[in-house]
Amino acid sequence: MENHTETDPVQIRESDHYQEQYMEEFVDKWDELIDWDARAEGEGEFFVRELKKRNVKKVLDVATGTGYHSVLLKKHGIEVHSADGSMNMLNKAFANASKRGHILRTIHADWRWLNRDVHEDYDAVICLGNSFTHLFEERDRRKALAEFYSVLKYDGFLILDQRNYNAMLKHGFSSKHTYYYAGDNVKAEPEHLDEGLARFRYEFTDKSVYHLNMFPLDEKYTRRLMKEVGFQKIQTYGDFKETYKEDEADFLVHIAEKSYDQEK
Ligand SMILES: C[S@@+](CC[C@H](N)C(=O)[O-])C[C@H]1O[C@@H](n2cnc3c(N)ncnc32)[C@H](O)[C@@H]1O
Numbered sequence: 001m002e003n004h005t006e007t008d009p010v011q012i013r014e015s016d017h018y019q020e021q022y023m024e025e026f027v028d029k030w031d032e033l034i035d036w037d038a039r040a041e042g043e044g045e046f047f048v049r050e051l052k053k054r055n056v057k058k059v060l061d062v063a064t065g066t067g068y069h070s071v072l073l074k075k076h077g078i079e080v081h082s083a084d085g086s087m088n089m090l091n092k093a094f095a096n097a098s099k100r101g102h103i104l105r106t107i108h109a110d111w112r113w114l115n116r117d118v119h120e121d122y123d124a125v126i127c128l129g130n131s132f133t134h135l136f137e138e139r140d141r142r143k144a145l146a147e148f149y150s151v152l153k154y155d156g157f158l159i160l161d162q163r164n165y166n167a168m169l170k171h172g173f174s175s176k177h178t179y180y181y182a183g184d185n186v187k188a189e190p191e192h193l194d195e196g197l198a199r200f201r202y203e204f205t206d207k208s209v210y211h212l213n214m215f216p217l218d219e220k221y222t223r224r225l226m227k228e229v230g231f232q233k234i235q236t237y238g239d240f241k242e243t244y245k246e247d248e249a250d251f252l253v254h255i256a257e258k259s260y261d262q263e264k
Contacts, residue, residue: 010192010199012213015112015140019086026210027088029186029202030066031096039068046240047126047159048076050255054157056123062111062148063131067093067104074102083107083118111135111144114151121153127160130251132222133198133214145229155259158231162254164238165216167247168193219252231256 047069051059057079061070064082070093073080082104084090090106097104109117111127125148135141148158168190191211192199198216203209223234237253238244 009211009213010197013136013197013215015135015137017134017136017213021210021212024088025208026202027066027086027092029204029208029210030092036068040072043240046237046253047128048072048078050159051078051124051157052076054124056157058120058122059124059126060118060122060151062109062114062125062127063129064093064104064106065089065129065131067096069126069128070104071097071100071102074104075100081105081107081118081120081122083109083114085110111147112140114144114147118151120151122151122156123153124157124159125152127158130161130163130214132160133162133165133217136196136215138225141225142229145225145231149229149231149258152258155257157258158226158254158256160222160226160254160256162217162219162222162252163198164219164246164249164252165198166218167249168198169195169216171247219254222254226254226256231258232260233257 051073059073059078059080061073061080061082062084064070064084066089067082070080070082074097082090082093083106084093085108087108090108094104094106107117127148132141132144135144145158152158172193186205187201187203189201190198191201193216195216198214200212200214201209202211219236223236226234234254234256235242237255238246238249239251240253241249
């Protein structure tokens with residue numbers, strides 16, 4: 001990993017940077033940003049419903065973060081293993097889950113070499129909270145998707161979400177594009193947007209400021225990559241709805257199926 005202290009932040013466009021970005025103080029603040037109650041209201045039962053509909057019993061949460069979805073699924077009786085490449089995030093997730101009466105089974109693993117650390121198979125892999133956008137190189141995206149694919153059972157699912165960067169690039173950033181699950185105590189907005197970088201700025205009530213550099217994924221491109229690594233059918237939801245206007249949805253959720261239909 002490079003030392004970025006002297007680098008122009010807008011030039012930092014690399015997949016390994018997430019380790020540095022999720023520093024301990026930011027991780028501690030993350031739950032102010034991602035308010036769990038606001039999030040529960042925004043998402044509703046969407047993920048639990050989609051998983052249960054598909055009879056999913058065992059899930060690998062590959063972007064555990066501070067543990068919101070891992071805890072949610074456990075509360076609904078789904079077995080979850082919680083992976084993340086950031087030890088700071090896993091520590092926070094473990095503590096958050098313990099506070100709520102759950103013990104997380106955590107796995108410290110980078111998506112690009114997930115199979116080095118994950119040795120079981122799953123009905124579903126979830127990669128949520130606009131996480132996949134941390135990968136800047138196409139090679140990394142392909143590798144990560146292939147790793148997700150390979151830890152799934154033969155008929156498993158991948159659920160991966162992303163912000164609707166196309167709409168942002170096309171129409172510019174509007175106040176609508178704040179995180180739908182952000183708490184009131186934080187201002188979250190893009191500071192820089194071009195075809196290769198979305199740099200978000202998070203300002204907290206104590207005036208502390210943090211940034212995340214992310215790759216502005218094109219939704220059709222994401223779907224194409226999923227198909228190319230072997231996923232057969234992909235359904236995309238806009239703001240948790242089956243029917244949505246491409247320009248208006250803020251969050252897109254892709255549900256990709258591994259199951260191979262020999263009749264096609
Ligand atoms: C935006 S956070 C989202 C966390 C959580 N899913 C949520 O919705 O609140 C992205 C997470 O992805 C993890 N991450 C980013 N790149 C990764 C990689 N290459 N391998 C493993 N984890 C990664 C980060 O450490 C971070 O916890």
